[in-house]
Amino acid sequence: MLHFENDYSEGAHPNVLRRLIDTNSAQLTGYGEDECSVEAKRKIAQACGKPDADVFLLVGGTQSNQVVISSLLTSYEGVVAADTGHVSMHEAGAIETAGHKVLTIPGVNGKIEADALERFLAAFFEDPNHDHMVFPGMVYISYPTEYGTLYSKDELTRISSVCHRYDLPLYADGARLGYALACPQSDLTLTDIAELCDVFYIGGTKVGALCGEAVVFPGGNAPAHMLTMIKQHGALLAKGRLVGAQFDALFTDDLYMRISRNAIETAASLREALIERGYRFYIDSPTNQIFIILEDSALARLAKDVIFSIWERFDDEHTVIRLATSWATKQSDVDALVALL
Amino acid sequence: MLHFENDYSEGAHPNVLRRLIDTNSAQLTGYGEDECSVEAKRKIAQACGKPDADVFLLVGGTQSNQVVISSLLTSYEGVVAADTGHVSMHEAGAIETAGHKVLTIPGVNGKIEADALERFLAAFFEDPNHDHMVFPGMVYISYPTEYGTLYSKDELTRISSVCHRYDLPLYADGARLGYALACPQSDLTLTDIAELCDVFYIGGTKVGALCGEAVVFPGGNAPAHMLTMIKQHGALLAKGRLVGAQFDALFTDDLYMRISRNAIETAASLREALIERGYRFYIDSPTNQIFIILEDSALARLAKDVIFSIWERFDDEHTVIRLATSWATKQSDVDALVALL
Amino acid sequence: MLHFENDYSEGAHPNVLRRLIDTNSAQLTGYGEDECSVEAKRKIAQACGKPDADVFLLVGGTQSNQVVISSLLTSYEGVVAADTGHVSMHEAGAIETAGHKVLTIPGVNGKIEADALERFLAAFFEDPNHDHMVFPGMVYISYPTEYGTLYSKDELTRISSVCHRYDLPLYADGARLGYALACPQSDLTLTDIAELCDVFYIGGTKVGALCGEAVVFPGGNAPAHMLTMIKQHGALLAKGRLVGAQFDALFTDDLYMRISRNAIETAASLREALIERGYRFYIDSPTNQIFIILEDSALARLAKDVIFSIWERFDDEHTVIRLATSWATKQSDVDALVALL
């Protein structure tokens, strides 16, 4: 079977695994104070061009979103997100469990638009009854989005400036951050992200790690007692080294960006073949997730040799499927898939 | 000034106040076990045609919604509501504070449609990833809606049957229940509501009481230890008599329905005058709330003599305003308003 | 039957009821912006000697505790209270529902001791693992306590100064505040309370009102958007006038203190009779709650004519009961009770 169902089906990149092996017998301090974690945080801060950044190494994406959002919001505030945002749809209510509303605005191809955001915020504050409503307390975007789409530097700059005009922190969910940054269509760099966002996380789970996400407050602007809030959400690892060692490896010799490129290159090659063969695309996504519309009969045929994700029904006879590449995707597998198309 | 801004600007109906005065010096048991409360509950259950109903007397609407919804949902469940629903928009996150998501579906004139509800539920359970999503755990409607519109018996029956097919309790927010039931366009009675809904509340605050809402579980189907859950939300009155006496009065000699009719009749007379004079209606609402679209200049003029609610901007030059009547509205005030139009 | 079971068995003081009647037909603004509420708040602030105090009129005690505590604490903080504190024991988890721990220290006769508080706080901050623990974020006392006992001015001053040394707000639950202040043994005044506490509430439900508690931030130090947080907890009355009118009456012509004295005087007369007759006291409480230890046979006899509260079992043959007086207690009822003893 050919695996294109997601970007988390392999284990860790060999260098990442190697670091775990090499440090395995070292006796290290717990709770993220170990040398691996300290070193990882230093390298991440440096890669962000923000040596004074506060960095926290968490385990997973939903967890990071829950911890970050609940640590930044006051009780009567919610987080503004696109209606298709991961926090809005696919996190089983993790934000609401923490007591906060996700305030949705209609997304366009998975993205928030600065103007729509501005209108939403203006309307809120102009509403004479807004004291009876949930206050927008921060803005969540995903980069790349859940649909694999990208914000341009101009778009992100405009969103950032709307946020700051309203004094709201801008938070970017970077579960697949590497795949956005490695994309030729992207004109944003990691340092841009660190400049424009108030907090974001660099996804490890989907980019070469067994687990782990690095939450970055680029301005050293983490709330006080962040460790306690992490603990409170069950998100503090006794062996912080587990994520520390992995991010240390990912941020050594530019590994994170190097392996991200593989996902983009294999996706590009797959996308090209799909275009050539006249496949119909559900959305124009330049990163590692490709959404195509298949007739149900074609779907059944493909399923014999390939594992992919059913995204949603398109109409009575068609289905949207997702094909995802990753840091681990082999070009030979892409070629085999193309041969089947 | 003429007051048409809402339906809670007066105190209590004289009979209600009288009952408070008459019982004032009686020494009664606390926490809703007093004779007034017991009697009120009995009368309410009887009026619902459900002598075995469980009835709880709470203080306010948001509080009732929070208590009922959080008492019925399991942690991973949310409440389905129209996007315009009060719980969704105007309760400052009371549902999310209690840990639950409001799952919105697009409302039509403030109402949920049975088909849209069915599609939403079907799509949820068919979604291969629904285990990562908030489960629909109950359905919330408001009757009348926030826009003063009504469900027909057929519409409510169909919604009820979708709910029950999916094993979800149907909950009706009846903050203005009397005004719906008293409306000639309504073909629903209180006993119909009690038949079709699994839980609902009969609003007192907006219909003759100083405060108070009666939550009814018509099937005697209240969750165990409801009193403790009420207490836990700060919603248990030491002097339960305060609400008990008021509802006792409201459900004596059909007072609740009788005074509800005044709101409907005065609204009808106002609506007729508005139609005659060619006013533009924002929505066709047959109950006690009338939404009209005014030029901003006309708005300013009207504001000199009348207090009304600004609903929302319609366009650059027009505004939607709400004129509300109530159990206490005098026909003479309506006439005075009409004279001004 | 003679009622001595609690201090909330009557309705409202006649003056309070009168104000409700007098203002009943006035058309007033909602949500606490009405003239009654504004006037009540002004009078309360003045009585506290703090004209710039922020005052919020809520409905009940548990609600006030939940709203105040959750509005002041950050997510990782808890409230320090005596193990016998109302928030700790008898509020069905209202504080935990809002996400916060009650950090208990052993009370002495229902009171916190400044030294014990200091030791607790010092131990917390000295604990090398305190980042893994709930931070003390504020201190809760009840005045008078749940056992009817009083803090002296010196004791409260010392607690206040421990709190401020640790930068923790001190909050006093004054469900029966009048009964403490009216007590000859008390050397604290309302202005003292306003000077020494950062927030407190003046109980109305148990002191002459049908419902209502006035939360006071004497320094005008209420958190931003308090109204939204009140709404979020279902604690915002549409007809804010209900509590406004009552507190307006209670703080006119010193009514609150005048009626409080009745509770104290009747309790004193009852206490004296009990002492004379050799009754055994469970605790030495100078306010309106008297706790005595009765043989179970005597208990059964008394229950024929008197309603009292069973407090707790003392031993196999004895029970602690509570006899409570209130603003409404008649001396003739005390005399009748004494005759029975």
Place this chain on the structure above:
Amino acid sequence: MLHFENDYSEGAHPNVLRRLIDTNSAQLTGYGEDECSVEAKRKIAQACGKPDADVFLLVGGTQSNQVVISSLLTSYEGVVAADTGHVSMHEAGAIETAGHKVLTIPGVNGKIEADALERFLAAFFEDPNHDHMVFPGMVYISYPTEYGTLYSKDELTRISSVCHRYDLPLYADGARLGYALACPQSDLTLTDIAELCDVFYIGGTKVGALCGEAVVFPGGNAPAHMLTMIKQHGALLAKGRLVGAQFDALFTDDLYMRISRNAIETAASLREALIERGYRFYIDSPTNQIFIILEDSALARLAKDVIFSIWERFDDEHTVIRLATSWATKQSDVDALVALL
């Protein structure tokens, strides 16, 4: 330096690491449906003598406690624990964040006593005001306790039977379960635990894994939609294999118990040496944690060569320290430590 500060300073046992390496390049399903996880769960269920057990693989201990406890309790219920219980003291309010109170009873050497539990439960249900209190909804014990002490089979049987008489699930926190079971003083086996407890977790983080705890519902009695509740708390790993592979290794060829014994044997040898040299023990703990009382001058001396945990101050001149062994402790390190004593 000699490391005796805790039992999580090394990485993973070589066999565990080996399984991660061996499975690293396999393309596996996400979210715990992979073969490694399935196999691990099967082996765990078998080791428990409960082939139909529901097993969930989570990442950490606080997380497991939060997820299990909040999934079992209804909103108005709390968890009964010893006052020294981890959930009560050292989890930064993870239980309260999830809305529940920890109801503490005084522990004896870290343990709950069946009689004290019975008295607590009986007193709760006999209390005429218990509807205003948090209901006990389950019972939490740690085995071994936070002080390294053990329940005997008789003690656990009695606690279990009190729980079941009151219809409360009994939950055992087994962060160090192996170290209890491997202890010669223990007369409990894993199958006993599975028989007597309704849910428990088998700790991996402290017993040979990089991370991971296996939550076991031995009767196949997990609540419905447990996966969604796990997700909701940010506790669902995309790469479930990470914990799956590790527990697969730990439950192959009895590895979990074999490596647990090393901790016990090295601790025994250290304890014996401490006894011989006349050291003063703070508590008699037969497992891998040894608590001794040192003069502060001796403490300073020891700290030059040994890393240990400061537990708490004993008095003005003495401190309680903890020396912990683990699956990874070398006898040579124990010998070196003994030579220093």
